[in-house]
Amino acid sequence: MSEESSVKSNRKLVLPGDLMETKSKPGKGIFRSEGRIHSSVVGYSSDRSGYINVNAIAGRYSPKVGDKIIAVCAETGPSIWRMDIGASFNSTLHHSESGWKVPFGDTARFLAIGDAIWAEIFMVDAAGSHQISLKKDDCRKLYSGTIVKVNPTNVPRVIGKQGSMISLIRDNTKTRIQIGQNGYIWIDGEGENIALAQEAIETIDREATSEGLTKKIEKLLEK
């Protein structure tokens, strides 16, 4: 009864309900109805390797096992911490995944409300609850610097092709930067340099889809 907007394959802006004309298998941002495939979100379609996905432009962070993220302690329990990672729900850090020897009830001494960590998502269950770990790789508590938040879908833009954008920012501001897949970004260095790096990152977040962004950031960093 309606004029369905059918979309061919790749890199087109699609809206919820749009019909995807493809023989690929459904991936994320997709739903099936009466044998046909539709987009479920506002996003850009990506049809390759036999899968059709729609990468949502907006939305809270969706945790994936293996993602490195920055988490901020929101609550402490006798043997766990509840951590804000910008997802629909808070994540859990269990004392056994902290790498510390934590006496029962003493968790706040190791990580208090408002403290931040660089951690990894190590479990996501079928019901959608997730847990993080401090024991992997370079995961650790963060003691200095500041945290900037961007839309998780803009993380690739902040990183740039093969890390070109983030290297540009790091080198020009002489800061240490770690980018969480959840859009939380840690910046450390001298006060003024942190402020400049923060400005660059926030500009990318605001203007992620516009052209000439790299030039704009280069200009900004020359200050």
Next chain:
Amino acid sequence: MSNDSVSNLMKGHMESLAKEGKRADGRGINEFRKVKIETGMINTAEGSSMVHLGKTKVLCGIKMLIGTPYGDSPGSGTMTTSTELAPLADQSFDPGPPREQSIELSRVVDRGIRESRMIDFDGLCIEHGERVWMVYIDLHILDNDGNLFDCCTLAAAAALSNAKIPNVQHGIADKDVKLPVTCWPISCTFGKLGDSVILDATSDEEGVMSARFTVAHDENGNLRAAQKGMNGAFTDAEIREAVKTARASDNVLREALKGIQE
């Protein structure tokens, strides 16, 4: 992208920046964010305004109704201020009856307007002891990125400056006249961040500051209202300094308000 948990790192960073007179968004510690004022957009209201202060957005509507005066002031109109913390403005604004935050906000804005005698209440008398105009200032918060006090006071002043008394609709006279207003109160709200005092805090800054101080001045540089809030403290010197700073910094808002007059 603001969230409930502001990290301690961010707090430390903001405090050390403030010591050097700077803010996380590049402003100085006594600088207002960009302000934008529009008026007259709501046709069902007697006066209206929309104010943007940085990302904070407040819509104000003025309604004027006829009612009976208070027993102790039979020749004066009345004024009531209320604020709605619309749930869409902030994840933490739960729907429900007004909370202390909203009540404090209404009362501080009300005081700023009332004490500056912006409205001539005696001029709102229709029939002594029987009928007067009742002015309702309704502030609708649409987006909260901090400093609702100053944004609301500005929105109320802008809406009042644009209001017309609805004589025709209520059969009082055959012409609507502008609501006569004198004296423009401008409020400046400061926050205690570590050992520094900052003006016009964002939501993130409000999440880490320990005390708040609002002061309203009229255009002659006289104080009209003040309020200290939150559970921290300012030193005596900080308060006096803030009051001086307010008089120097409020020009920006005053100019913006003047800019919308005919």
Next chain:
Amino acid sequence: MAGQTDMELIKNGIRMDGRKPDELRDVKIVAGVLDNADGSCYLEWGNNKIYAGVFGPMECHPRHKQKADRAIVQARYTMAPFSVNDRKRPGLDRRSSEISYIVSQAFEKVVMVEEFPKASIRVDMQVVEAHAGTRCAAMTAASVALADAGIPMRDMIPACASGKVNDIVVLDLNKEEDNYGQADLPLAIIPSTGEVVLLQLDGHLTPDEFEQAMDLATSGCMDLYKKMRDALENSYGGKK
């Protein structure tokens, strides 16, 4: 609905505001107007002005409303005191509660709530100026806000009302037509399937008139749907 009136709301096929019977009032839709909300929309429809904002999916509060296997949609419709000529006292009244409830129900049909167990999706609709048809305008704005927030849905939901004035079935009643007309039928549909998710009727329609009214409201919804899509495409540039 006053119903019986001598008022001539439509003369020689032209309505008081100059529209033909099947014409919509001017509609302007802008997505992404608020910074805090996860998704937002500002909508003008005739003289109606509405803001819609969405937060979520997020943890459901109060806890007892949580559902173990899916998210709930908590929609809230309120009118600002200055949105109507006779100032409205702040707070939720019965009409606003009813609209809030039926809008929540309608969205639970299209939003993929199964993907977010125990969560809540909060939809807030603020009417800042009202001129008839506010529930349709609010729902339309809310649909755009949900899409703007990245909430997965089967489709967006346009809503539009038709009615009857001076025995003629018309699309999109304005304030006078709503006050003095003979029927008011708000309708909301899922464009890709044609399913009806909201329908109310206030007034008097013969079976034929009802069919006409449904057809008109449906075509109004489809016109609206196009504008909703344009608003989102404009917001995101439509290119990569």
